[in-house]
Amino acid sequence: MPELPEVETVRCALKIGLDGAHVTAVxxxxxxxxxxxxxxxxxxxLTGAGFVAARRRGKSLLLDFDTPGSLMxxxxxxxxxxxxxxxESALDHTHLVLDLSDGRELRFVDPRRFGLAVWLEPGxxxxxxxxxxxxxxxxxxxxxxxxxxxxxxxxxxxKSLLLDQRLVAGVGNIYAAEALWxxxxxxxxxxxxxxxxxxxxxxIITREVIEExxxxxxxxxxxxxxxxxxxxxxxxRLQVYGKEGQPCPRCSIRLKDTRIAxxxxxxxxxxxx
DNA sequence: CCAGTATCCTGCAGGC
DNA sequence: TGCCTGCAGGATACTG
Numbered sequence: 001m002p003e004l005p006e007v008e009t010v011r012c013a014l015k016i017g018l019d020g021a022h023v024t025a026v027x028x029x030x031x032x033x034x035x036x037x038x039x040x041x042x043x044x045x046l047t048g049a050g051f052v053a054a055r056r057r058g059k060s061l062l063l064d065f066d067t068p069g070s071l072m073x074x075x076x077x078x079x080x081x082x083x084x085x086x087x088e089s090a091l092d093h094t095h096l097v098l099d100l101s102d103g104r105e106l107r108f109v110d111p112r113r114f115g116l117a118v119w120l121e122p123g124x125x126x127x128x129x130x131x132x133x134x135x136x137x138x139x140x141x142x143x144x145x146x147x148x149x150x151x152x153x154x155x156x157x158x159k160s161l162l163l164d165q166r167l168v169a170g171v172g173n174i175y176a177a178e179a180l181w182x183x184x185x186x187x188x189x190x191x192x193x194x195x196x197x198x199x200x201x202x203x204i205i206t207r208e209v210i211e212e213x214x215x216x217x218x219x220x221x222x223x224x225x226x227x228x229x230x231x232x233x234x235x236x237r238l239q240v241y242g243k244e245g246q247p248c249p250r251c252s253i254r255l256k257d258t259r260i261a262x263x264x265x266x267x268x269x270x271x272x273x
Numbered sequence: 274c275c276a277g278t279a280t281c282c283t284g285c286a287g288g289c
Numbered sequence: 290t291g292c293c294t295g296c297a298g299g300a301t302a303c304t305g
Contacts, residue, residue, distance in 0.1 A: 002298060034281080034300070059299080077299055078283075093283080112282045114299055130300080156276060165300080172298055221298065222285090241298095262278070264296080 002075040004059060004138060004170030005213035006224055006232060010081050011056045013226045014063065017083045018051040018106065023065070025099040033113045034076065037095055041119050045069060046098060058134045058169030060116075068122045074130065076114030082107040083227035106227070134169040138210045143168070147206075148199035151191040158194060159187035160261040162206065171206060173263050174219055174241045179206040181240045181250075186272045187265045188258065212237065240266045 002010070026043040030036065049065035056062065061081075063071040073081070082091075086105045090097070096108040096117050108117050116130065125131055136146050147168060151161050161167055162176040171179070180187050183202040185194065194202075213219060218232030221242070225231055239249050244257035244266045253270030 006298075032281095074299085076282095077297065110282095111284070112297090112299095114282070116300095154275085160276085163299090174298060219298080224298070261276090263299090 002059060002079065002218070002224060003172030003175055003213075004056075004210055005175070005216075005234065006218035007056055007059050007061060007075065007170070008214050009218045009226055009232060010075075011054045011061055013228060014061070014081065014083070014106075015054040017227055018054065018063075018100075021051045021104075021106075022101040023047060023049050023051075023098045024101050027097040027099065028095050028108075031095050031113065033095065033110065034074070034116045035118060037117055038119065039096070042071070042096065042117070045119050046071065057131055058137070058165055059172070060131060062120075062125070070120045070125065072116065072118045072120050072125075072128070072131070073108060074116035076110060076112060076116065078112040078223070079108065079110035079115035080223070080225065081227045082109060082229075133166050135165060135167040136169065138168055138170055138207050139214075143207055144200050144203040147203040148196045151199050151202075152194065152196055154191040156191060157188045157260050158185060158191055158199075158202070159263075159265055161191050163261060163263070168206070170210070173265075174221075174238070175206070175209050175213065177241045177266055178239060179209045181268060181272060182209065184272055187260055187267050189273075240268065242266065 023046045026046050028039055030039045049067045052066055053064040061073040083106055086103055091109050093111040094107050094109045098106040136143055150167050154161055159176055162171050183205045213234040216234040219234040220231040240255055244255050246255055248255055248268040248270055251270040253268055255266050255268050257264055257266045
């Protein structure tokens with residue numbers, strides 16, 4: 001479900017929604033997610049903790065409390081954060097529940113369990129495997145300087161490179177397809193056979209797409225929603241994602257779909273070279 | 274080290 | 290109606 005813009009939207013909502021909140025109790029089921037969900041540890045660290053800040057790195061959320069360490073959450077494909085009244089009945093696959101002092105609950109729901117909810121002790125943030133190797137943030141102004149040489153040094157399709165979190169942190173299947181279409185670059189083109197000039201343009205366009213999507217509150221395809229249940233409105237701006245078979249908005253050639261690195265990729269054979 | 278594939282899991286749409 | 294297949298916003302363990 002969630003790429004950078006969706007996670008950023010959730011972060012902003014939690015920052016406001018959790019302001020002044022205290023955790024009174026921790027609940028859920030110790031299920032197997034991408035890593036085991038350790039409710040014992042989470043309960044020990046979070047009970048009584050007051051919310052302080054919500055941060056984001058790539059597609060990971062980091063929630064800080066007035067206790068050392070942080071709660072790291074990754075939404076995977078189907079993960080969702082919900083901020084709701086405790087009386088509201090819980091959805092299926094609600095794995096973690098933080099009871100709040102004001103009668104609300106923060107719930108982490110993830111049917112497919114590709115997500116993650118992990119307590120990071122102080123210092124673990126820099127060594128955790130899913131954080132330590134993340135590449136540059138697309139919103140960082142150094143992107144157009146740092147990314148092109150990295151892509152140019154690789155022989156994989158540019159599409160795979162954009163999805164590689166070790167190179168750029170936060171781009172997923174939707175925004176990779178959109179950025180490549182806007183940049184006029186064929187997704188199967190190899191990094192090494194794309195000029196630095198074009199890669200620089202791709203980097204700039206990638207940031208633009210991500211910025212626009214953040215401004216629209218992300219993209220709702222089927223079930224993405226903010227913690228209060230709102231949808232993202234970037235879907236109306238998608239030009240190629242999910243539109244295979246339709247005419248290209250730029251050149252009217254029929255959009256094709258190909259599988260690259262195991263992911264469906266929609267692109268235009270007419271104007272993406 | 275690099276590149277490509279298989280895999281984890283549930284839900285849903287589409288074909289028959 | 291039901292059963293089957295394949296695909297879905299992601300990351301990583303494994304192969305060659």
